[in-house]
Amino acid sequence: MTLLQLKEINSFYGGIQALKNINIDVNEGEIVTLIGSNGAGKSTTLKTISGQVKPKTGELIYKGENIVKLQSHEIALKGIAHVPEGRRIFSKLTVKENLEMGAFSVKDKKLIAARMEMAFDYFPRLKERINQKGGTMSGGEQQMLAIGRALMMGPSLLMLDEPSMGLAPIIVEQIFEIIEQLNKQGMTILLVEQNAYQALQIAHRGYVIQTGEIQMVGEGKTLMNNEEIKKAYLA
Template sequence: MSTTPEAPVGKPQADGHGSAKPVLQVEDIHTFYGAIEALKGITIDVYEGEIVTLIGSNGAGKTTTLRSISGIVPPRKGKIVYQGRDITGVAGHEVASMGISHSPEGRRIFPRMTVLENLEMGAFTRRDAAGIRDDINRVYEMFPRLKERAKQKAGTMSGGEQQMLAMGRALMAQPTLLLLDEPSLGLAPVIVDKIYEIIREINEQGVTILLVEQNANYALDVSARGYVLETGTVALTDKSASLRTDERVKAAYLGT
């Protein structure tokens, strides 16, 4: 599926944003791993309150886009603007303290630490002890299984439980923008359904979400807009409902 990029529908006049500015603007970023150019000019916008998804095959640049935004792999060219501030090249821990949380691919929990200790690590940029306790309780309300497992070593839990923990840990930073990378990876369908129920709930509570997902059916169902990435570029962008009916997307990513 190789196409000429269409004009993004996510611009204010085209998608009901009025005169609002994006929470996140990624402008023509080029990111490298050594000499290999992984992103070749990615441009995306995310507006307050949205769920926006990035879909594409393995190697398309989805994870690298999130890693560039969160400061793990800064781009060599281009610009990343968050809430009007240029954060290009800002260190990852500083990006987290600004209100961007990243739940990474493969979950990356601390396996030898307990569930509670993992959640506390998610609040490492905070100093409000009472607020941290309140947020731990909110995470437990959202993920009751984590409360049951609070004293258990995280590495002994199931994949679904670890995914819940990774998302809960990301929420402990009180994000304005949550970056979710492949939350359904390796999970049974019944667990994926639960994870996506929680993603909707998190969004309804006011958190803007940028979602990377190889399971395009789930991603387009939960999101308002989507970007299709191919080999480090944006191949197509549209409202999610339109992408679901696009013959190229259906053939390449929806299994139809």
């Protein structure tokens, strides 16, 4: 079943067109990845879905509803969690407080506690750092916290923007293992990732985006074996 559809999306920054007639489908239970060079429109696509960038034309169909006119907080309440590039945790708040901020719309204290324990199950390091301020943690720990905070919303769709950026290879492996674990537990994931090899290894399907346009679509492993993709992104 299709969870999210982008239909003929055109997004702009001022007079500059960033996305050109973008069509993307994300099915329930999939990992879908967007790959492309810097400035290709990957992050803009996620920002458009989460309401930070309003498309000039096109439709965003989520669970059968066109959400294109909704504000960012309304889209989040619908079940779309966006972990932005650069993590953007609350550096002066503790791990516990950051996680609680992720559950801002949840009134049930038992549910909040259960989701926090789930975050700790995925990221045991966070439990060890529960009273530590976010800004004093390592880059990898901050990335874990950013994902954990998103999970506190109980999303149907988790969007991750460059989760491996600036992290040591061993931490990158851990993050991608957790992304796979989340997916195996039923989480639908839309992943933007500069590390195309890592992304295509775990993705069910991928979209190649260049200068704001979709250039290629295919299964993750098919794209990984494509000679053009190898030369452009996997060399």
